[in-house]
Amino acid sequence: xxxxxxxxxxxxxxxxxxxxxxxxxxxxxxxxxxxxxxxxxxxxxxxxxxxxx
Amino acid sequence: xxxxxxxxxxxxxxxxxxxxxxxxxxxxxxxxxxxxxxxxxxxxxxxxxxxxxxxxxxxxxxxxxxxxxxxxxxxxxxxxxxxxxxxxxxxxxxxxxxxxxxxxxxxxxxxxxxxxxxxxxxxxxxxxxxxxxxxxxxxxxxxxxxxxxxxxxxxxxxxxxxxxxxxxxxxxxxxxxxxxxxxxxxxxxxxxxxxxxxxxxxxxxxxxxxxxxxxxxxxxxxxxxxxxxxxxxxxxxxxxxxxxxxxxxxxxxxxxxxxxxxxxxxxxxxxxxxxxxxxxxxxxxxxxxxxxxxxxxxxxxxxxxxxxxxxxxxxxxxxxxxxxxxxxxxxxxxxxxxxxxxxxxxxxxxxxxxxxxxxxxxxxxxxxxxxxxxxxxxxxxxxxxxxxxxxxxxxxxxxxxxxxxxxxxxxxxxxxxxxxxxxxxxxxxxxxxxxxxxxxxxxxxxxxxxxxxxxxxxxxxxxxxxxxxxxxxxxxxxxxxxxxxxxxxxxxxxxxxxxxxxxxxxxxxxxxxxxxxxxxxxxxxxxxxxxxxxxxxxxxxxxxxxxxxxxxxxxxxxxxxxxxxxxxxxxxxxxxxxxxxxxxxxxxxxxxxxxxxxxxxxxxxxxxxxxxxxxxxxxxxxxxxxxxxxxxxxxxxxxxxxxxxxxxxxxxxxxxxxxxxxxxxxxxxxxxxxxxxxxxxxxxxxxxxxxxxxxxxxxxxxxxxxxxxxxxxxxxxxxxxxx
Numbered sequence: 001x002x003x004x005x006x007x008x009x010x011x012x013x014x015x016x017x018x019x020x021x022x023x024x025x026x027x028x029x030x031x032x033x034x035x036x037x038x039x040x041x042x043x044x045x046x047x048x049x050x051x052x053x
Numbered sequence: 054x055x056x057x058x059x060x061x062x063x064x065x066x067x068x069x070x071x072x073x074x075x076x077x078x079x080x081x082x083x084x085x086x087x088x089x090x091x092x093x094x095x096x097x098x099x100x101x102x103x104x105x106x107x108x109x110x111x112x113x114x115x116x117x118x119x120x121x122x123x124x125x126x127x128x129x130x131x132x133x134x135x136x137x138x139x140x141x142x143x144x145x146x147x148x149x150x151x152x153x154x155x156x157x158x159x160x161x162x163x164x165x166x167x168x169x170x171x172x173x174x175x176x177x178x179x180x181x182x183x184x185x186x187x188x189x190x191x192x193x194x195x196x197x198x199x200x201x202x203x204x205x206x207x208x209x210x211x212x213x214x215x216x217x218x219x220x221x222x223x224x225x226x227x228x229x230x231x232x233x234x235x236x237x238x239x240x241x242x243x244x245x246x247x248x249x250x251x252x253x254x255x256x257x258x259x260x261x262x263x264x265x266x267x268x269x270x271x272x273x274x275x276x277x278x279x280x281x282x283x284x285x286x287x288x289x290x291x292x293x294x295x296x297x298x299x300x301x302x303x304x305x306x307x308x309x310x311x312x313x314x315x316x317x318x319x320x321x322x323x324x325x326x327x328x329x330x331x332x333x334x335x336x337x338x339x340x341x342x343x344x345x346x347x348x349x350x351x352x353x354x355x356x357x358x359x360x361x362x363x364x365x366x367x368x369x370x371x372x373x374x375x376x377x378x379x380x381x382x383x384x385x386x387x388x389x390x391x392x393x394x395x396x397x398x399x400x401x402x403x404x405x406x407x408x409x410x411x412x413x414x415x416x417x418x419x420x421x422x423x424x425x426x427x428x429x430x431x432x433x434x435x436x437x438x439x440x441x442x443x444x445x446x447x448x449x450x451x452x453x454x455x456x457x458x459x460x461x462x463x464x465x466x467x468x469x470x471x472x473x474x475x476x477x478x479x480x481x482x483x484x485x486x487x488x489x490x491x492x493x494x495x496x497x498x499x500x501x502x503x504x505x506x507x508x509x510x511x512x513x514x515x516x517x518x519x520x521x522x523x524x525x526x527x528x529x530x531x532x533x534x535x536x537x538x539x540x541x542x543x544x545x546x547x548x549x550x551x552x553x554x555x556x557x558x559x560x561x562x563x564x565x566x567x568x569x570x571x572x573x574x575x576x577x578x579x580x581x582x583x584x585x586x587x588x589x590x591x592x593x594x595x596x597x598x599x600x601x602x603x604x605x606x607x608x609x610x611x612x613x614x615x616x617x618x619x620x621x622x623x624x625x626x627x628x629x630x631x632x633x634x635x636x637x638x639x640x641x642x643x644x645x646x647x648x649x650x651x652x653x654x655x656x657x658x659x660x661x662x663x664x665x666x667x668x669x670x671x672x673x674x675x676x677x678x679x680x681x682x683x684x685x686x687x688x689x690x691x692x693x694x695x696x697x698x699x700x701x702x703x704x705x706x707x708x709x710x711x712x713x714x715x716x717x718x719x720x721x722x723x724x725x726x727x728x729x730x731x732x733x734x735x736x737x738x739x740x741x742x743x744x745x746x747x748x749x750x751x752x753x754x755x756x757x758x759x760x761x762x763x764x765x766x767x768x769x770x771x772x773x774x775x776x
Contacts, residue, residue, distance in 0.1 A: 004195075008202060012179055019175040026167055032160075036117030039094035 082126040086135060086146045089120050089708060096144070103138050122146070159283045166276045169214040173269040176210030177262070181758075184262040188755045200252040200259045207261035208245055215241050215268040217275065233412040233457065236419045240445075240452040241267060247445040250438075258442060263449045263757045270765045271457040278461040281468045282481060300331040303375065316381050324374045326530055326558075330367045333385045334376035336360060340559030341372035342531070342575075346498045348677045349629045352506065352604050353587050354533070356559050356575065366677060371531050372558020406482045407729055408460045415456065423447040426748045439750075446752040450743045455764035459732035462772030467725040470775065475708040476718065483704035485729070486688040487722035489669040493617055494660060494682070496674030497628035497638055500692065502604035503710060506533060506587060508540035512598045520549040521566055522591045522598065525573040528554045529562045533589050534573070537600055561589075569594055586633040603637055609713025614642045616716045623668075627656050629678045657681035673715075675699050690715065728775060732768045739764035 025031070091100060097115045104113030104124055111125040124135060132148045139146040183199045191199060215238070222238035225231065241264050248259040300316050301308055301323040308323060313331050316322065322334055326341070342354040345367045354370055357363065363376060365385040405413075427444035431437060468478050478484065495501050511519065523546050526538040551564035551571070561574015572592045576583035579592040581599065591598040617624050626647035628635045635649035648659070660682050663670050672679070672686035675695035680702045683689040689703035700706055707714055743760040746752050 004198075008183075011182060012206070015175050015179045019171060022171045022175075023168065026164060026171070031167065033116040033118045036097060036115060039097060039117060042094045043098050045098055 082124075082129050084124040084126065084130075084132055084135065084148070086122040086124065086132075086139070086148060087120065088115070088122050088139065088144050088146045090144055091115060091117060091120055091122075099142055100139065100144060103142055104135060107134060107138060163276075163279055163283060166217070166272065166279055169217070170269070170272045170276055172210055173214035173265055173272055176206050176214070177265045177269045180207050180262045180265050184754060184758070187259075188753075196257075197252065197255045200248075200261070203259065203261040204249055204252060207265045208249070211241060211245060211264050211268050214265075214272060218268075218271065231413070231416040233408070233416065236416050236448070237267070237271060237452060237457070239420070240264075240448040243445045244449050247441055251442065254438075256438075256442075258446075258754055260445065260449055260754050260757060263754060263761065266758065266761060267449070267452055267454055270454045270761065274458040274461045277458075277465045281461070281465045281478075301325070314382065316378055318378050318381060320378045322376045322378050324363075324369045324376060326369055326371055326373060328369055330363050330365050330369070332365050332378050332382075333363065333380040334378045335362055336374055337377050338375035339372050340557075341374050342370040342559055344368040344370055344532075346504065346630075346676070352498055352630055352634060354531075358559060371529070371556070406460070406485055407726075407733070408456075411456060411733055419448065419451045422451065422744070422748070430750065443747070443750050443752075446750075446757065447744065447747045449757050450747045450752060450760055451740050452761075454761050455736035455739065455768040456733065458765055458768050458772075459736055460729055462769050463725050463728045463732065463775060466772050466775035467721060470721065471705075471718070474718075475714045477706045477708070478704070479706065480704040483688055484722045484725050486669070486704070487671065487719055488726035490622065490671040490688060490719055492623045492625065492663055492668045493671045493673065494625045494627055494663075494686070495614075495644075496656075496672075496676060496679045496682075497626055497635055498604065498630055499675040499695070500673055500679075501607060501610050501626070501638055501642065501712070503607045504694075505605045506536050506602040507605045508537055509601045509603045511541075511544065512600060514598050516546075517549070518591070518593055518596070518598060519546045521551070521571055521593055522546075522573065522600070524548045524551045525554075525562050525564060525571065525591060528564070529556055529573070531561075533587070533602060534562070536602065537589065566593070584633075586631060586637075603634060606638070606641065608711040609716070611642055613712045613716050614644060617719075618643070620719065622719070627651050627659060627682070629653075629656075629676070651678075653678040653681050657685045660685050671719075672703075674703075725775065728772055732771055735767050735771065736764055 030037075088100065091097065097117060100115050100122060101113050104110055104122065107130070109126050109128045109130050111127050113122060113124045115122045122135075122139075136146045136148065180203045183203050187196055187199050218234045218237050218241070221232065222234040225235055244260040244264040244267075248261050248264070251257075252259050299310050300313050301310050302316060303321045303323050316332060321337070322332065324330060336357055336359050338359065340356075340358045343357050343363060344354055345364075346352050348364060348366055357374070362379070363374075365380075423444045426447050427440050430443050431440035434440065464478075464481070464484060467484055471478060480486075498504065514522075519541065523538060523541040526534040526541065527548060528551075529535070549566070551566050554562065554564040556562050557574070557578075559575075560578040561572060563570060563572045563574075565571070571594075572579045573589060576588075576590055579590045579597060581590040581592070581597045584599075587602045587604075589600050589602070591600065614624055623646070624644050626635065626639050626642075626644050628647070628649055629651050630649060632649040635647055639645070639647040648655075651659070656679065660670050660672060664685070664687065669687040672683050672689040673691070674683055674689070675692050676699060679691075680699050683691065683699060683702040688705070690705040690707060691699045691703040693700070693706055693708045695703075695706075705718075739760050743752070743756065746756060
């Protein structure tokens with residue numbers, strides 16, 4: 001069972017990565033307009049910020 | 054050689070950058086527009102493209118969820134520019150006052166809830182993984198280690214994520230009441246406490262997974278609830294931000310447009326024809342007719358002249374008026390009525406939601422059950438540790454995980470459907486109350502009718518007389534005259550040439566025809582006798598023609614009433630208008646119970662009387678004269694075009710011009726009610742099955758986790774059947 005010594009920290013670390021990823025999406029306001037984002041993906045226009053000049 | 058461009062480049066970049074900075078500091082604008090009709094990807098891109106091509110726009114972005122466009126500009130630009138640009142491509146837009154929206158606070162609260170949800174979700178997944186190892190038979194030192202690691206994750210995560218529940222429970226306890234959060238907090242804390250205690254004694258059962266998953270499920274319910282409410286609230290606030298906020302004042306012969314908050318009592322205010330009164334005032338110059346239908350329900354225009362008092366909300370029809378402001382802001386009669394309604398609201402008998410009723414039964418029951426099993430087991434076995442364990446297990450298993458989801462899941466689903474139909478639910482319990490409705494009372498002016506007037510039929514007259522009338526009507530800007538001109542040209546009546554056409558604001562139009570004076574206007578002025586209904590009179594050569602008008606029905610009104618009557622709901626009309634127009638509308642819609650000439654007080658009294666008979670009344674109205682009735686009704690609906698005071702008083706607001714968006718609302722709310730009840734029954738069923746196991750002392754963390762997850766999932770799935 002020694003393998004647990006590695007596996008448990010690894011699993012917690014991976015979970016933590018997921019959590020941080022989620023917090024990042026939250027901070028970068030990706031949940032502000034769920035309906036709009038669902039529609040925008042259908043258009044071929046550049047829709048990222050900042051727009052390239 | 055290369056030095057010059059390199060050193061020049063930052064400089065040439067710095068200048069516009071500094072300018073940019075200065076722009077953003079002093080002159081940049083941040084504009085919010087409400088665009089109610091945006092609904093697809095093409096709308097988004099065409100709106101954004103249009104706005105972005107306007108000079109001075111830094112960025113324009115549409116938020117489809119909130120039906121709103123945000124525009125950042127590099128210099129101040131008049132909002133009308135954007136509104137006109139959008140109007141040209143077919144999207145009506147309204148300006149929103151960003152400061153009124155209070156948006157950021159709500160967004161922050163939602164984000165905090167979501168963060169807590171994420172933290173508890175992360176912790177739950179990890180703890181569950183460890184728990185699965187324990188359930189499948191880890192023993193001795195391995196199990197202890199797993200328990201300790203679970204504790205390390207679950208304790209801080211739970212304390213952080215469940216903070217809203219602790220805070221609410223503490224608030225309730227301090228106010229000496231029990232709410233749903235009290236048993237929740239107690240169960241979470243007890244689960245954590247006994248689990249740490251058990252783990253320290255290397256015991257078998259630890260409920261860390263239960264504590265954290267309980268928090269997760271309940272937070273999910275709380276988040277859904279918050280989201281539904283914040284969408285409705287922001288929409289309602291948007292509407293209040295649409296109110297008239299500007300007034301034209303005349304000082305030293307110069308007219309300036311100022312925000313309404315800067316107008317002072319005694320200032321001279323100019324009111325153009327077609328404009329709405331922003332404040333209370335006395336006419337000091339000019340004559341006109343005013344439309345006070347939104348205040349009283351009367352469709353007949355009223356004559357005003359020097360000395361007449363006008364109230365905020367009334368609409369000027371013909372001539373420009375100069376007024377002296379007698380009351381502004383909070384002192385206007387409009388604001389005073391809003392305050393009266395607020396007072397009436399606080400006295401309104403409070404409706405207890407199903408969830409609250411359940412909580413009132415549930416909270417003490419669970420505590421008693423848990424305490425009894427603790428006492429029973431302690432007396433039976435004299436083992437404090439075991440008794441405490443069992444009491445904790447009872448609390449955890451009965452904990453209202455599914456109950457916390459039962460209502461929010463359904464209301465989220467229903468509000469989403471209603472939002473698509475153009476209905477905004479302002480009150481949390483509105484859907485439940487709608488389901489009980491058995492009587493619907495309508496206001497007439499502005500609710501069943503859309504406020505516009507149409508010519509009913511032509512008087513018996515010669516073609517020449519009609520042609521003269523047409524020409525007279527064409528010459529006036531009065532809404533009645535315009536409606537008449539439109540109706541006559543539709544009938545194919547030609548115009549005839551008149552000389553010396555002159556408009557007399559407040560009275561009518563006069564002209565010369567073949568050397569003889571012809572007149573059109575108010576009854577007294579042309580020498581006719583006024584009647585109960587709305588009409589205008591034409592006088593040609595001593596002969597008087599009456600053109601009678603009726604208010605135009607709102608689209609879908611007949612369908613809605615037929616639908617309600619078919620569902621066995623009693624429909625009535627209460628109006629402040631005269632008997633003739635009310636009975637005409639009632640007959641056209643097939644309504645037999647109607648009352649005319651109602652005052653605001655008698656409307657409210659009628660509704661109170663109906664309620665005293667045990668009926669549940671839905672009031673649908675828009676005018677200021679309806680606000681008291683809207684407040685005293687069991688549940689109330691108003692159109693978005695209604696005055697602020699009426700919208701504040703009602704529980705549901707419908708957008709758009711047509712009434713048929715209300716068809717099926719009561720049926721839908723009944724379905725919602727049924728789903729909520731089913732959800733409670735499902736949740737109780739799980740409790741009934743699991744509680745005996747817990748009391749008997751056979752509950753393991755595995756059973757707790759299963760009961761909790763299964764009941765939450767069934768409840769959510771049942772709610773999703775609404776879609």
